[in-house]
Amino acid sequence: MISVLIVNYFCHTLTAHAVHSVLADDPSAQVIVVDNSNDQIEAENLRKILPSRAELVVAPINLGFGRACNLAFEQAAGEWILLLNPDAFILPNCLQQLAGTLQRHPKIGALSPLAQWDEAGTFLLPPGQMQTPAWEWMLALGLRFPAFGRWLSMRFRTYALRCLYASLPVRQRMLSGGHMFLRRSAIDAIGGLFDPAFFMYYEDTDLCRRLTKAGFELMLDPEAKVVHQWRHDPIKSQYTVESRLRYMRKHFTNFWLMDRLRQNFEQLLQPKAGKFHDIGICTTAPIFDLPTHQSGSWLLELSTNPLLIPAAYHSSTVASHSIPSSVWSLLGAGRYWARVSHPNGEWSHFTWEIPKSISKSGLELLAPKQVRSANRILHLDWAHQANEAELLDLFRAAFGYQMNPELWRWKYHAFDTLGALVRHNGRAIAFYGAMPRPVHLFGSPATAVQIGDVMVLPEERGMLTRQGLFFLAAKGFLERFVGHGRTFPLAFGFPSERPFRLGVRLGLYDKVGELAQINWPALQARPSYRVRLRPLSTNDSAAVDRLWLEMADALQDQVVGVRDWPYVQRRYMQHPTISYQLYLITSRFTQTPIGIIVIRVLEDAVELLDIIAPPQRMATLTHCLRRLTWNLGKLRTYAWITKQHAHALAGDTGEIVPTGIVIPYNRWTPGISADKVMDRWWLMGGDTDFR
Incomplete structure (x- = not known):
C-alpha cells in the first residue's frame, strides 16, 4: 500500500x-x-x-x-x-x-x-543539488x-x-x-x-x-x-x-571556518551579474527581443539567480518571446534572470524585477473604511511609506519633538503597511504603528509584530472609550493583521502603565510579562585568564549565527526574537542615530565563541542592550560586562530584561528593580491564548524600538 x-x-x-x-x-x-x-x-x-x-x-x-x-x-x-x-x-x-x-x-x-511547473508541462523544474x-x-x-x-x-x-x-x-x-x-x-x-x-x-x-x-x-x-506549482516567496527566506x-x-565539522572564510571573500569582492539586458520593472510578463528567422531547438532558462543555478527549463522549436501566464502568476516580488539559447548556439540574457504589490483581495481588505465616532465620520486607513511626511508631523504634534526621518525609515523598513491610520476630513489624527520581528515561538520560527509609535493628536485625546481614536486604530490593526489565520500570530510592545491600563479596560490587551531593571556595580579586576573580550567585527558573522543557534536551542520553551547576523547588522551596526558597541567573548585558549554583548555608553553608566548566548553563560557575560564598565570609566551598568529571567541575569551582584514597563498581548482577536505566553517572552532593552 x-x-x-x-x-x-x-x-x-x-x-x-x-x-x-x-x-x-x-x-x-x-x-x-x-x-x-x-x-x-x-x-x-x-x-x-x-x-x-x-x-x-x-x-x-x-x-x-x-x-x-x-x-x-x-x-x-x-x-x-x-x-x-x-x-x-x-x-x-x-x-x-x-x-x-x-x-x-x-x-x-x-x-x-x-x-512540471505547470500542468501543460511548459517548464520543467530542476533536479536538486546537494548543499x-x-x-x-x-x-x-x-x-x-x-x-x-x-x-x-x-x-x-x-x-x-x-x-x-x-x-x-x-x-x-x-x-x-x-x-x-x-x-x-x-x-x-x-x-x-x-x-x-x-x-x-x-x-x-x-x-x-x-x-x-x-x-x-x-x-x-x-x-x-x-505538477509542482512552486511559488517564489521572498518572505520565507528568513527560515x-x-x-x-x-x-x-x-554534517560538516569544518563548517564555521569555511563559512567565515567565504563570507570574508564575499565582502572583498562584489558580485558581477554578467551582461544581461535589463528590462526594468515588470508588472506583466516581459517580451524578449529574439530573432524570428531561426529554426531548431530553443531553450529558455528562468531563475532567481544570475548564474541560472538552479533554473526552470522550457524547450521548444518555437522561440519563447515571453513567459506563459500559468507560470508568470507564480512569480512573487523580486529580481529574475532568463537565458535564451538560440538554435545557432547564440545566447540572449534578460533580467527584470517584479515589484511588491497587493493582490485584489488585499486591496479590498486594505481599503479605507468609514467609522462613526462622536457624531462625526472618521476614516480608518492604512499607512504606507508614502505617508511619511504626515506621520512625522503627527509625531511632532503628539510628542512635542521631531523624529529623525532616517530613524523613521529604519524602524519601518520591513512591512509595506506601517500601521493603522485614523483620519478626519483627510487629516491624520491617530496612528498605531507596526514593526515585524522574526521570532522563535516555542522553538518554531514565526513573525511577530511589535507595536510602537501609538499616537493621537493632543486635542483628540479626551475620549478614552471604544469611541476613542486609540481604540479605533488598535482594533482596526488587530482585526486585519494579528491572530489565527492573519499575518502575525502574536503582537507585543512596551507601553507604560497608563496606556496599558487603557488597553486592558477597552478589552484589547492582556498582560503576559513585565520588564525589570538590573543594576550592577563596575568591577575593577585583572583580565580573565579563561576568556577574552574584543570588539565584534564584520568578520564574525559565523560566530554570531553560531551563538544565536545555541541560544535558540536553549530557549525552545520561550518566545525569543531572532538574533542572527542580519538582525545584528541592521539593529545595532546600521542604526542611524545611536552608536552601540558590540563585543565578542571567546575562550582564550580554544577561541570558541562564548557570547556577545551589546552596550551603549552613557554619561553616567553603561547600558547592556542585548545578549546573544545560551542563558547558562550569563554569569560569564555579566562578569565581562562589569569589568568592561570599569575600563570605560563608569561606575555602574544596568540592563532591562523580562522579569522571569532577571534573577538568572542578575546573579549574586545585581540589584533587581521594577521598571513599570509591561508586555501586552492581543486579547481582541482569536489567537494563541495569553496563558501560553505568560512569562514566556525573552525580551531585553535592545528588543525595544526606542533604546
Whole structure:
C-alpha cells in the first residue's frame, strides 16, 4: 500500500486538489493530511472539502513541515511513502510507476517523479543539488569571476537537462521533499523520517544526506510525472538562513571556518551579474527581443539567480518571446534572470524585477473604511511609506519633538503597511504603528509584530472609550493583521502603565510579562585568564549565527526574537542615530565563541542592550560586562530584561528593580491564548524600538 503525507497551511483548496489527484491515480492509497494552520476555521474548511477517505490530523500548533510529516508518518501503514506538497498534484499512472521502480531496484531509498511547473508541462523544474560548503564556495566564485561563472552555469545546465530528459531512471544528488517517494524500510534504517530540529527548509536535504550515508541511492524517474506549482516567496527566506546553519553544523565539522572564510571573500569582492539586458520593472510578463528567422531547438532558462543555478527549463522549436501566464502568476516580488539559447548556439540574457504589490483581495481588505465616532465620520486607513511626511508631523504634534526621518525609515523598513491610520476630513489624527520581528515561538520560527509609535493628536485625546481614536486604530490593526489565520500570530510592545491600563479596560490587551531593571556595580579586576573580550567585527558573522543557534536551542520553551547576523547588522551596526558597541567573548585558549554583548555608553553608566548566548553563560557575560564598565570609566551598568529571567541575569551582584514597563498581548482577536505566553517572552532593552 502507498501512504501519502500532505501538510496543509492555510491552503485547503490546494490541499484538496492534491488529495483528489492521489485518489484518482490510486483509489486504494492511504492519504493523511496534517493541518498546521492552528486555525479552527481552516480545520473546518478541510473537513468540509476533503474526500471521506482522507485522514485529517489537526496539529495543536504550527509544527513546521518536517515535524508535521513525522506526525503523519506515525499513522502511515503503507510500504511506500509519498511526501506531497499541497501546491503539487500527481498526473495519471505516477504512483504505480514509482512503486514499480522501487520494487525493481532495491538499492533505491528515495525516488522523485519528473516535476512540471505547470500542468501543460511548459517548464520543467530542476533536479536538486546537494548543499555543501564546497558548493557554496563554487557559487560565490562563479558570481565574482564571470568566466568561471559561465562554465559552472553550463555544467549545471548540462547535468539538469540530462536528468530531466532521460528515458530511464537517473541517479540524483538530492530530491525535493515536495514530491518524494520513499521506501519505508529505508526510513527505518536511518532512524526516522525528518530531523525535528528543522522547522522549514533543509529537512529534505538532511534526509537525502542521511539516506546516501546509509548506502541508499536517490533516483529520478522521468516516466512518473507531478505538477509542482512552486511559488517564489521572498518572505520565507528568513527560515532558510537558520535551517541552513543547522544543516551545515550537523554534517560538516569544518563548517564555521569555511563559512567565515567565504563570507570574508564575499565582502572583498562584489558580485558581477554578467551582461544581461535589463528590462526594468515588470508588472506583466516581459517580451524578449529574439530573432524570428531561426529554426531548431530553443531553450529558455528562468531563475532567481544570475548564474541560472538552479533554473526552470522550457524547450521548444518555437522561440519563447515571453513567459506563459500559468507560470508568470507564480512569480512573487523580486529580481529574475532568463537565458535564451538560440538554435545557432547564440545566447540572449534578460533580467527584470517584479515589484511588491497587493493582490485584489488585499486591496479590498486594505481599503479605507468609514467609522462613526462622536457624531462625526472618521476614516480608518492604512499607512504606507508614502505617508511619511504626515506621520512625522503627527509625531511632532503628539510628542512635542521631531523624529529623525532616517530613524523613521529604519524602524519601518520591513512591512509595506506601517500601521493603522485614523483620519478626519483627510487629516491624520491617530496612528498605531507596526514593526515585524522574526521570532522563535516555542522553538518554531514565526513573525511577530511589535507595536510602537501609538499616537493621537493632543486635542483628540479626551475620549478614552471604544469611541476613542486609540481604540479605533488598535482594533482596526488587530482585526486585519494579528491572530489565527492573519499575518502575525502574536503582537507585543512596551507601553507604560497608563496606556496599558487603557488597553486592558477597552478589552484589547492582556498582560503576559513585565520588564525589570538590573543594576550592577563596575568591577575593577585583572583580565580573565579563561576568556577574552574584543570588539565584534564584520568578520564574525559565523560566530554570531553560531551563538544565536545555541541560544535558540536553549530557549525552545520561550518566545525569543531572532538574533542572527542580519538582525545584528541592521539593529545595532546600521542604526542611524545611536552608536552601540558590540563585543565578542571567546575562550582564550580554544577561541570558541562564548557570547556577545551589546552596550551603549552613557554619561553616567553603561547600558547592556542585548545578549546573544545560551542563558547558562550569563554569569560569564555579566562578569565581562562589569569589568568592561570599569575600563570605560563608569561606575555602574544596568540592563532591562523580562522579569522571569532577571534573577538568572542578575546573579549574586545585581540589584533587581521594577521598571513599570509591561508586555501586552492581543486579547481582541482569536489567537494563541495569553496563558501560553505568560512569562514566556525573552525580551531585553535592545528588543525595544526606542533604546
